[in-house]
Amino acid sequence: MGPTEKTIKRLFALSGNLCAFPGCSLPIVESAGTITGEICHIHAQKAGGPRFDSTQTEEDRHGFDNLILLCRRHHRIVDSQPEAFSAEALEELKKIREKEMGRPEQATDAFFAKILLGDLRRVIVNNDSGNVIVDSPGAVQANTVNVRTTRKAVHIQPAAGTIGADQEASRYVQYLISRYNQFASADRSRATTFSYGAISKNVEKSFGAPWRMLAIEDFEPVCAYLQQRIGKTRIAKSNLSKGARSFTIFADFGKKSGDKG
Template identity: 75%
Template structure:
């Protein structure tokens, strides 16, 4: 079942003023550093058995603008835990109030916030698996949380089509930048704490909200720019720059070298 469209969430974010719709709540939906602190809430539940579910709704109506509201995580849990108190009419009213108070025209940056809110909504946690799990693929299961039992102790997640991990050249270049950063940063003897080679990948995951291999290919340039900036701030890279020496290859240069 298809979820809300990016266009719908972009509009929803604009009229929310980037604030939880619950009365008196001043928590942002997305922090200035990009951390998601809010969620997309279905006024009438998306799935049967959920709070305020209306079987007369079509899938399009369930995921349409009129059936969605942005709430902080705490208030999302509260309104769904007590659907008799927080009725459809009550949620529609608080959404309307917030729109009148904080609504504004859409901005170009709203597309970015719509993407990360949708990514959070579609997040899937796989606890166990005995085969393949396909995410956002035709015919696949779409859910917020999927629990699957299995006998194996390890799970290998294959990046879906359209992700960085599915593009071999893009993956190799990002790994090249990660290796170069680790090489330069680990050589800094002035570092106080013990160097962690895995920290840079964790930093990417924190900043971009997912492991880099699982991110959409559209995020490739942004991740490259982030890694190149981190490399450029190391002592070795600064020394190289003063001598006119490049500290890393561009994607085009690297790809040509790999191709031979």
């Protein structure tokens, strides 16, 4: 069970096609049809999720009163800080946005409702080749995905509009990860064995999805996070004291083929 098209039509109309977070002017769906927002549950739809209410019925859980439209970034923010963004607080944000921007439903709202629901539930298998795209880009995950293939591995292909689909952005994130691993692994004072894959897992934990699957809007925050982690390493601190750079900024990255900073 999930939200109905009728419910999302009403939600979209009353949102004014804007993220409900205060001061955010990002549209939920851009004029070209690009989805930049998400259907979010105020009380989580599953036990263990943020603000989950065990007394809710399934109908109430996916009903209008328990849903709010947010851009992808603010969806992650409110769900990662449920103590700060309580159910009552989100309900109030929703009411404020509805009062400011709400309008009567229009014929085109059915189209927007369909694509928002499609983004919420989307699982695409391309030609049964083992390439699978699941709810990408974004933080909302499919409930259950069963994949059967004769291949030894299933590769997840980044969708359009993600960091992984942008060649230069992807190369730069990989460069920062490599630079962090280079500096951090050289620290012989570590008490534990260094893991080269840990930094990617930390990005996934902080941003809610593997970095390749994150929306391109998250590129700058991801880079800032990685640059900060690099800056905390002993080598970077030593470089700073000598006035030397520890990484190349994106604006200068790739000006020379094979740039290594």
